[in-house]
Every structure is written in C-alpha cells, then in structure tokens.
Amino acid sequence: MLLNSVQGEMALRVLVIGSGAREHALVWALARSGERPELFVTPGNPGIWELARPLEIPPQEHRELARFCRLERIRLVVVGPEQPLSEGIADVLRDAGSAVFGPSKAAAQLEASKAFAKGFMERYGIPTARYRVFTRRDAEAARRYVEAHPLPVVLKASGLAAGKGVTVATTRQEALESLEALLEGAFGEAAETFVVEEFLAGEELSVLALCDGERFCLPPPARDYKRALEGDRGKNTGGMGAYAPVPIPEQLRQRIQQRIIAPAVQGMAREGTPFVGCLYAGLMLVGEEPYVLEFNVRFGDPEAQVVLPSVEVDWLELLGSAAEGRLRAGELQATRSACCVVLASQGYPDAPQTGARISGVDAAAAMPDVLVFHAGTRFENGALWSAGGRVLSVVGLGQTLQQARQRAYEAVERIAFEGMMYRRDIAAQR
Numbered sequence: 001m002l003l004n005s006v007q008g009e010m011a012l013r014v015l016v017i018g019s020g021a022r023e024h025a026l027v028w029a030l031a032r033s034g035e036r037p038e039l040f041v042t043p044g045n046p047g048i049w050e051l052a053r054p055l056e057i058p059p060q061e062h063r064e065l066a067r068f069c070r071l072e073r074i075r076l077v078v079v080g081p082e083q084p085l086s087e088g089i090a091d092v093l094r095d096a097g098s099a100v101f102g103p104s105k106a107a108a109q110l111e112a113s114k115a116f117a118k119g120f121m122e123r124y125g126i127p128t129a130r131y132r133v134f135t136r137r138d139a140e141a142a143r144r145y146v147e148a149h150p151l152p153v154v155l156k157a158s159g160l161a162a163g164k165g166v167t168v169a170t171t172r173q174e175a176l177e178s179l180e181a182l183l184e185g186a187f188g189e190a191a192e193t194f195v196v197e198e199f200l201a202g203e204e205l206s207v208l209a210l211c212d213g214e215r216f217c218l219p220p221p222a223r224d225y226k227r228a229l230e231g232d233r234g235k236n237t238g239g240m241g242a243y244a245p246v247p248i249p250e251q252l253r254q255r256i257q258q259r260i261i262a263p264a265v266q267g268m269a270r271e272g273t274p275f276v277g278c279l280y281a282g283l284m285l286v287g288e289e290p291y292v293l294e295f296n297v298r299f300g301d302p303e304a305q306v307v308l309p310s311v312e313v314d315w316l317e318l319l320g321s322a323a324e325g326r327l328r329a330g331e332l333q334a335t336r337s338a339c340c341v342v343l344a345s346q347g348y349p350d351a352p353q354t355g356a357r358i359s360g361v362d363a364a365a366a367m368p369d370v371l372v373f374h375a376g377t378r379f380e381n382g383a384l385w386s387a388g389g390r391v392l393s394v395v396g397l398g399q400t401l402q403q404a405r406q407r408a409y410e411a412v413e414r415i416a417f418e419g420m421m422y423r424r425d426i427a428a429q430r
Helices: 021-031 062-071 082-086 089-095 114-123 136-148 172-183 250-270 303-310 315-323 361-365 401-412
Strands: 013-018 038-043 076-079 099-101 131-135 153-157 166-169 193-198 203-212 216-218 227-229 233-236 241-244 276-286 289-296 337-344 370-374 377-380 383-386 390-398
Touching (some): 013 021, 013 062, 021 370, 021 390, 062 089, 076 089, 076 315, 089 099, 099 276, 114 131, 114 250, 114 289, 136 193, 153 172, 166 172, 166 233, 203 315, 216 250, 241 401, 250 276, 276 315, 303 337, 303 390, 337 401, 361 370, 370 401, 390 401
Parallel strands (some): 013 038, 013 076, 076 099
Antiparallel strands (some): 131 193, 153 193, 203 276, 227 233, 241 337, 337 390, 377 383
16 A cells, blocks of 8 residues: 555545646546545646645745645655756655655756756766757857857757757757857856757657666656647747657667666666656657657656556556655556647747637547646636646547547647647657
C-alpha cells in the first residue's frame, strides 16, 4: 500500500502543484488510483478543480505549503512545472517531512541551466550537439562565433524561458538578430548566459524517465510538435500537440537507456544531487544515434497528456514509490495510443489574445475515448473563457494511433472560441 498508509485512516492526501494541462492530466491520473486519494491543488484551473480542492496558498509560498502539508497530513506532493522546482520547493517540502515527486533545486539545474546541462553531459559522455557557452559580457566573441558558424545554427537562452528561448536560425541574418535579442535581454535573466550549438537534423523523440535517485522506470516514448504552424513552420512554442507511444526498435531503446538515461541518473547521484522525479530527455534521432537536445526535470507538456492515459497503471503508487526511493526499475508498456491536439489563442506564442468565450468543451469531453485537459481557462459568470496562450489539450484514445487521432480531431470540431488556432497535422502519417 502506498506510503505506508494504514487501514482505517482518512483517505490518502495528495497535493499537486501547477495550473496547466499537464497538471490536469496528472490529477486525472492520480484520481484513478485504487487508493481513492483526496486531492488538493495549487493553483489549478477550472478543469482541475472538478477533481481536486484548490488551496489559497500560492506555489511560491514554499514554507506556507510545507506547513499546510504537515498540518493536513499530505502524504505525497507532485510538482508539475519547472519554475517552483528550480526555486527549491522540493527541498523545503522534503525538509518538512513530505514525500515529493520532483527533484531538488540542485538537481533541477539540468533544466534551469542549459549551460550546466551541457557541461554535465560532457562530463558523463552523454551524446549531445557540439556547443559553446557565452554570457552577455562575451558579446563580441559571440558575434564572431555566430558569424562563422555553419548554418543552420541554434541559439538558446540558458535559463528558464517557458519553452520559448530557443531559435533555430537558417540564415545569417536570422542568427545575428536572434543573438542581438539575447544580448539585449529579450528573455531577461534567462539569457544572461546562453548557448550556441550545432543544428542536428533528424526525428525528435521525447523520453520520460521516472526516477527515485538510483533507479528509473521508462514509460513509452512520445513525440511532440513544438512549432506553431503545420509542417513544422513558425515559432517555437511550449508544444502544439503530441502522440504516444512512438514505436522504436529495441536496439534504439537499449541505446537510449544505456547511453543517456542511465549515465544521467548515475551522474546526478555521483555528484551528490540524486534525481527524484521525472527526467525528460528531448532527443534527436540522427540516423540510428540518439542525441540529447535538452533535459527537463518534469513531465513534458503536452507529452504528459498522452503518456499518462496510454498506460494502465496506478500512477499514484508509481509516483509515490519514486518519491520514497523504492521504485521498481523497468519499462511500462502502452495499452493504447493517445493523440493530443493543443488549442491555442490567436497570437500565440508571442502575444496571445485571451478573454474569448469557449463553447463545446462538455460535448467534446462526453465523447467516448476523449479527454479534455484545461490549460489557460477561467470560469466566470457561468461560462468558460480563454485565459492563456495554450487553452485546452484535446486527447483522443484508441487501439491504433489513427483511431486516436481521428477521435481527437472529431472532438476538436465540437469546441469553439474566437481566434482558436491549432495544428491539423498532429500525428499525421508521413
């Protein structure tokens, strides 16, 4: 039984931190546990509040949250977004006695600092693109390097930029303009340090590893779509859709485990910062070789929306065992396919126009094998309104990917709001 719960006690209490579609998917998955947990969330969103009780304590109030967890006997905390992890929320909650699914502030550097992650990969022989790290004080050296670098070239803010601090420049002018934006503070402190790296061409793959500091368990891989427009055009976003599982050869699966995930988990432990939580490896498959584009330290969004529903497992038990250091290593097998289509506000990602009334969500969610996860929504005057760049994640499920995709897009057709934008090529056959 999870977390040494005792028969006859009140329901096992779990707190989820975050407010997006990823957190809605996590709450949905946790609520399906046979333990029938009592779920709390901060801050949450209208979809999540149907399943979990909202707290008035904001996520940045770490010590108040720790006090709440202690007084209300919260047995497990699941941290969704990267920002509170990078600020050390897991450390504060653990020090107060909570089991936490999420890495320490030190371990969260794998996402909070791309410069740190690059150095870490170099130390442990994890394959990644060749790179150079610069700070704003190195402006002239950075300009010379970018001017001479073969095209395309990738420029990344080192710090957290909500998935938008990356430019793949295909022309010299675009590369230099992107560099100047970094130097002029387009991403604030996140770009005080930045990375310039070679462009890798191939197919992207998202691999999530559930870790307890020593062992890891692998759900099926997913593929997400970061560009705003069909055909992988337009600006990078936080993600416009995804599907899972992605079938890969066994030899490639072993290569990913042995060359990337295992060295990362072992390396973090060796450096005194054992990784507990979800280690996300964003990979580029170049031929038959996997290279790490980035590490994230939490479930991906929208990857969580397809990985969690695709596997029939008690996610509460699984995440709790990782938080407690008793995870059973291995692989989780998908029992069905899942396809997620993100509905975004007009102008996303640069200047999303919010405040549009949303219709059709209940009708879509009532369809068989369809899930609708809220992201940027608010409920007011008896209606649902858009309140963010990414508004909803619409997920179709099926025995085949084609079936899942068809259900997702049929559900999308039932939802409407002014300026609604989405990609029509998620999981399209190539």
